[in-house]
Amino acid sequence: MLPHGVQIVTVRDGDEFHGYTSSWMTQASFDPPLLALGVRADSRSREMMRKGGVFCVHFLAPDQEEIAQRFFKPATRAGNKLAGLEYEIGEKTGCPVLTGLLAYAECRIVHEWGGGDHDVVVGEVLAAKVLREGRPLLLADTPWQYGG
Numbered sequence: 001m002l003p004h005g006v007q008i009v010t011v012r013d014g015d016e017f018h019g020y021t022s023s024w025m026t027q028a029s030f031d032p033p034l035l036a037l038g039v040r041a042d043s044r045s046r047e048m049m050r051k052g053g054v055f056c057v058h059f060l061a062p063d064q065e066e067i068a069q070r071f072f073k074p075a076t077r078a079g080n081k082l083a084g085l086e087y088e089i090g091e092k093t094g095c096p097v098l099t100g101l102l103a104y105a106e107c108r109i110v111h112e113w114g115g116g117d118h119d120v121v122v123g124e125v126l127a128a129k130v131l132r133e134g135r136p137l138l139l140a141d142t143p144w145q146y147g148g
């Protein structure tokens with residue numbers, strides 16, 4: 001019964017880049033601007049967040065399901081999920097910032113809670129940009145489900 005969007009979250013640990021498809025995400029404060037994410041505790045992305053302390057959220061256009069499909073494959077099967085995609089290096093976090101999507105927000109992790117199969121990770125938005133106008137891809141636009 002919880003409506004969700006579909007986002008791509010990219011992460012960085014040193015020179016290594018990675019990312020996953022996300023839907024458990026909400027704005028959690030205006031000042032400072034915070035985003036709260038539910039992140040699978042045993043995923044590669046979460047491991048890299050623990051080490052790197054940063055992430056970058058991307059909002060997709062409704063016709064960009066294909067990119068989400070690439071990022072929900074686990075690291076063990078997908079290999080380098082960024083291969084062939086265009087990206088720049090985020091000025092604030094060093095995370096990959098994918099070009100051609102609707103918008104992005106670079107975040108530094110300020111709170112983390114564990115306890116279940118997903119951790120709650122709260123990031124402060126350090127930089128954000130709308131790259132082009134349009135509504136974001138919603139989970140309800142897709143054939144996919146992720147709990148809720």
Ligand SMILES: Cc1cc2nc3c(=O)[nH]c(=O)nc-3n(C[C@H](O)[C@H](O)[C@H](O)COP(=O)(O)O)c2cc1C
Nearest residue numbers: 021022023024039040043044045072073074075146
């Ligand atoms: C529609 C959809 C939404 C998802 N939302 C989340 C999410 O909010 N949090 C999460 O940790 N995983 C979510 N996933 C699962 C991750 O994308 C998936 O576990 C990914 O393989 C993790 O990658 P990694 O182990 O390479 O980091 C979602 C999957 C799908 C298909």
